[in-house]
Amino acid sequence: MLAASGYLFSELAACSPAAYHVFKTEIVNNHVEIPLTEFAQSSLQFVRPNGWYYDIAVQKKADNSYEALLLQCTHQSNQLVPNGNGYTCSLHGSQFNKDGDVTKGPAEKPLKHYPVTVNQDKLSIQLKS
Numbered sequence: 208m209l210a211a212s213g214y215l216f217s218e219l220a221a222c223s224p225a226a227y228h229v230f231k232t233e234i235v236n237n238h239v240e241i242p243l244t245e246f247a248q249s250s251l252q253f254v255r256p257n258g259w260y261y262d263i264a265v266q267k268k269a270d271n272s273y274e275a276l277l278l279q280c281t282h283q284s285n286q287l288v289p290n291g292n293g294y295t296c297s298l299h300g301s302q303f304n305k306d307g308d309v310t311k312g313p314a315e316k317p318l319k320h321y322p323v324t325v326n327q328d329k330l331s332i333q334l335k336s
């Protein structure tokens with residue numbers, strides 16, 4: 208039984224949509240911050256505010272601006288996973304590009320964007336206006 212539950216756990220972990228590095232952080236005054244050094248290795252980072260079910264994808268663009276997208280499918284709220292060119296929903300197959308626009312339905316609406324500002328050595332994402 209113990210071996211069976213261990214097998215089940217490893218199978219679930221393998222299926223986890225968060226099989227990529229996620230920067231977990233506290234929400235302070237409706238903001239989360241991520242050190243800019245996180246972008247040294249990759250221009251795409253993932254942030255999980257504490258207590259949230261969904262990650263936020265933060266893309267550093269060629270002009271050094273940043274774009275933050277909530278990885279919540281706009282069809283029926285499933286978690287999205289990165290696919291190299293954007294994000295995929297495993298529930299009904301919707302796909303979104305790196306800007307959060309729908310490239311394949313059934314989703315019809317783009318992903319939610321959050322305002323982003325850079326403060327010295329940190330990037331700040333405003334979760335609520």
Ligand code: FES
Binds near residue numbers: 281297300313314
């Ligand atoms: S919940 Fe994502 S396509 Fe349906």
